[in-house]
Amino acid sequence: MKKYDALIIGGGSAGLAAAAALKENGIDNIAVLEKDGEAGGILQQCIHNGFGLMTFGEQLSGPAYAERFIRKAAELGVEIKTNTMVTKLTADRKVEYVNSTEGAVTAEAGAVVLAVGCYERPRGAINITGDRCAGVYTAGQAQKYLNIDGYMVGKKVFILGSGDIGLIMARRMKLEGADVLGVAEIMPYSNGLPRNIKQCLEDFDIPLMLSHTVSKTFANKNGRLEKIEVVQVDENLNPIAGSEQYFDADTLLLSVGLIPENHLADEIGIVSDRATKGPVVDESYMTSAEGIFACGNGLHVHDLVDFVTIQAARAGKGAAEYLKNGAKSGRSVTVGAGSGIGYTVPSLVHPESVSEDVEFFFRVTKPLTDAVITLTSCGEVLRTIKKKKIVPSEMQRITVKKDVLAGLTDGLEISAEGVVTV
């Protein structure tokens, strides 16, 4: 059986950063397994700019951001197997993969880093009734058709969901000559980054219909979309009778949420977080399965690739430390999401073996103004942070000092209060 010190599943932004960190921390016998024909992951179809402000202090396109990490991986001598799909992972870190040159292979790894990315919530997971016709795409799918393959999927476009890909695609299709009729968002606030609302919708006069959703699709006689029904929803997100409007759209793009691709982890019973739908990890980004680490959008869905890079590098470093020193010792305590907070990552920390300051990432559940973020342990307030405005679409972070963590007798909790603004 082939043996590796570490195998990284997925060669997108997370996998590349994790691989680089492993190399930089002295772990040489590693490989990245990438299902696509090239590394870079979803960044390759994100040709708009805005990537890397934090990491490089400049605005790069997705492919340009990916290119820097692909080059770095090459310089460090990281082996990347492309067109290689992992078909199975076992708890004792045997990785089965398939490609055209090696066939079906089982390899043994000292550590595994899951950097598997996420998928877009499909139509069937939300309540759109009507005809199952051509002309309905996830936003990312339409993005691939346009930016990678060079095809427009339609001319009269409506978008459901104001997630970032939906917003980006609204602008992109408009620039390519499509008539973008509107963006409906079921929530009373947008789930996209504020800068994307401004630059992708407002600057192009594309209406954003908050508290609205697409309720029904109508196909023409050939089975292509020709019309959609849009309804307003009440505070419980139920359709308001009589609010129906109709749009002659030949294209409906869905940007209704991203879900970590958690299947490999799930199959071996790795504990997952109900809120993120990805694995639960500790401060080294190790999952509940020893030696198996997770990062990137397969861990939780990110707003900025810069955060993916930061966390994946920690996961890579965590895997390297695990290979040298074994698993973190001692008890673990939870870092929980208190009121106003959707989730925290990491959500476990080991007070007795924590080796450095830890940065915790979290999201608020509702938009807040004049917000106060509070860090508590055993009812004692350790820290408060004031923020003028925070929104669920923007990931927040807080760094906790090593000595604070080392002194924890019980878990930590992060909570947020403020004026709920929609």
Add this chain to the structure above:
Amino acid sequence: MAETKDYDIVIIGAGITGTMLARELSAYKLRIALIDKENDIADGATMANSAIVHTGYDPEDGTLQARLNPEGARLYEKLCADIGCRYKTVGAYIVACGEEEERHLDVLADRAKRRGIEYKFMTGDEARENEPNLSGEVTRVLDFYTTAVIYPWEVAIACAEVAVKNGTELFLNSPCTGIDRTMGGYIVHTPNLDLKAGIVVNAAGVYGEEIAKMVSDDVHFRIRPRRGEYYVLDNDVDFVCHIIFPVPSKEKGKGVLAVPTVYGNTLIGPNSDYVDDPEDNGTSVDGLGYVRAHIGKVLKDVPLNRSIRTFAGLRPSSDAHDFVIEEQKGAEGFINASCIESPGLASSPAIAKYIIDELISKRRELVPNENAVMTRERPVVMSELTPEQRSEQIKRDPRYGNMICRCEQISEGEIVACIHSTCGARSVKGVKKRVRPGMGRCQGGFCEPRVLERLARELGADPTEIVLDEQGSNILDSVNRK
């Protein structure tokens, strides 16, 4: 003027009834044409149903259904083995809540006994040991443990493939626009071809009445399409391992079920709503609401939040409340195989034999075709192979190592093979029906562009010409830039 071709038998409709019949008939020296208005085999009721091989306890005594359902069900397992289709025995629990429903179980058990169908009774508690999500209201369960599930369209496509290899001519995108009587037979008109034959079989599903009326007005059944809507749950949800039925009723049919499918998904549905338009197979707020409200009667904690798809299908229901399989009055050689609603799928092997033995063979002599091959090899399915077998297959053809669908682990080799097979895929949905990319939790989000690219390449078409399903359902609008 359309070209005219001569056949012995023309079958209208390439659903489970038409394809099963075409395969059986292809064992004889006959010139057979199988026509369908759609762009693929099995695009109507066969595509959207509960996918169950009912054992045959349900039909009322004295009906044709009561005769053909048990017989058809008994033929299925061997048939599926012969033509390389999945057949998975999962068992069916008919669950009763309270004394009145329990009495109905006795009626079903009595029918089953007389029809030679195996069953056993369980208490609610015994059943809950095997099915922990069964509602606490369930007091008694009738277990039809030989009940199986299949992929209905897989069976139909496989039957068509056997028939076509034995010489049957298949014409898709060929709606029957009219039927004229001639000396000793009929001319079936389609836009591009007129088909002349002594025997015509009407297996047109929800269009059965319309087709029958093209021959004469003496049609004594009325078809009223009945829509059934379903949720499909992700295949990593382990919700039920048996089919769970509420006690059936005459008014509501078999009720809202939970069905563990061949590939591990769970179907939840259907409702039952009459519709006027035979094309009205979209889902509805009320229909899906009905499913949600009723499944909770027999099962608890139904994880509908793990739904990956909803769909609707139309049953060719009729006022006959039974299959209508007979020669139309005053129309010699025109055979209706109509009103084939549930348990039509389970009955279909027996329906085919019935049509041949009781109707066609009385009209003409059937001479066995000694060259006919009635079996079909199952195509290579990578996810069903051991790692060693996979490596062997990849060595033979490296495209089997290039995985296209990550949810269901389907390779380029499998996709290319299904495009080039007999009755091969011509659409994205055609590929999905044959080898399943797009059936998984991402619903084609990742693989659809890759499938489309392969379809275009293998068919020698431009990507903008590739359709989702029927002609005109193009996925791409235009070239942007290369």
